[in-house]
Amino acid sequence: MKIAIVGGSGFVGTKLIHLLKEQAGVSILNLDKRQSNAFPNITILTDVLDKDSLVKHFKGVDVVVLLAAEHRDDVSPTSLYYEVNVKGMSNVLAAMETNQVKQIIFTSSVAVYGLNKPNPNESAPVAPFNHYGKSKLLAERELEQWFKQDADRSIYVIRPTVIFGEGNRGNVYNLLNQIASGRFMMIGKGNNAKSMSYVENIVAFIAYLIAEGKPGYEVFNYVDKPDLTTNDIVQHTSRIIGRPVPTMHIPYWFGILAGYGFDMLAFFSRRKLNISSVRVKKFCAVTQYDSSKMLASGFQPPYRMEEGLQRMLEKEFLIKS
Template sequence: MKIGIIGGSGFVGTKLIASLQEELGTSTINIDKQQSARYADITHIADVLDKEALTSLLADVDVVVLLAAEHRDDVKPTSLYYDVNVQGMRNTLEAMDANGIKNIVFTSSVAVYGLDKDNPNENTPVDPFNHYGKSKWQAEQVLQEWYKSHADWQIRIVRPTVIFGEDNRGNVFNLLNQIATGKFMMIGKGDNQKSMSYIRNIVAFLVFLIHDQKGGYEVYNYVDKPDFTTNDLVYHTGEILNKPIPTVRIPYWLGLMGGYGFDVLAFVSRKKLNISSVRVKKFCAVTQFDSTKAMSSGFVPPYTMEQGLRRMLEAEFGK
């Protein structure tokens, strides 16, 4: 089996390639506009917006894994979300069709549900609140429409929640780093549920879907259980690192006002800052999602949430 990963030079793609390279009888290529720091030998530099390049590079591929996306909160211009996430999907499907490839695994996002939803499952109506979520949903709609005339395809959509793990430098790492360095301040009460996914588990699920031969069109939320509250996450982190638990709390309204202030500062300075109103909203929001379908598919996560958190903290902070 030959697997083509589009957008595999990032965090998830690097871990996925590592896992696939351990399998006998499997070969992998990575197509990305950025060079892979670890897998330059199998990486081909190309943009998901270049359909001609995709068509050429996907020759002889059996399964495509589409990871490429614009996902940061502060992408400018906002049209890039739709160019990359939506038009990139169209280009990928047409390149696959030209090569007779009928099997795709696409990483969407739980961002399609919006904020503060009541444990949504795959049948919950979508309600994205930002351009990232809207563009991911539009990409899914492209797939839905495509499947109507390509019923012999195998389409797997994964909507992961926030992913954490070794080598990640996203929001979870920033939170853990603040706790580890004593710079953390809680915004709000901290009792909001936070669904998360450990990197080695989500990669294992992607590999599981790559080898799934049932056919058809399926959508899966991916979440590792149990869900932690923000207070739980702070407590477990402090306990594992043997750090005092921060006690300073900022009311939500005050934290949000500060976020708006940083928005203005970012606009004036034309710089991307680590604090914004969107990030404050996301930090304080309930982000809890149902993953019953994924966990009933025959897949068994190799690590528990506690094991994943401990592995990340030990790798990143030497504890």
């Protein structure tokens, strides 16, 4: 089996390649605009916006895993979300069709549901609140239309929650770093549920779906249970690092006001800052999602949520177990 991973030089892609290379009878091609530090020998520098290059390199491919995306909160101009996430999908599908590749796994996002939704499952209404979520939803629509042209195609859409793990420098890392360093201050009450996904479990699920490869169109939320509140995350971190964590709370209204202040500072300074109104809203929002369908699929996550947090803390902050 030949697997093309589009966008495999990043955090999730690198973990996925490590896992797939352990499997017999699998060859892997990484197509990315950035060189892979871990796997330079199987990486071809290209871009999802270069359809001709995708057509060329999809020759002989059996499965495509599409990870490439614009996903940061502060991408500018916002048209990049749609160029990369939607036009990129269109180019990938055109290249697959030219080469008669029938199986694709696409990492979308729970951002398609919007914020503060009551534990949505895969059939819940979609109402993305930002350009990232809107562009991911439009990319899914491209996939739906492509499937309608040939029901023998195998399409799996994974909508993961925020992904964390060793080597990641995203929002969860920033939160754990603040907690571990003693600089953390809670915004709001902290009892909002936060569904999360451990990277080693996500890539194991992708590998599981590659092996399944059944014709059809399937959508899965991916969540590692149990859901933790922000207070739970603070308490787990405190227990793992073995020292108390400050419990000072800042009212939400003050936090969001400060976020708007940082928005203005970022605008006038033309700099990307770690604090913004969008990140305050996301931090305080309930981001809880149903994963019953994934759990009923037969897949068994190799790690529990608490194990994932402990592994990340031990690796990133040099904490002895």
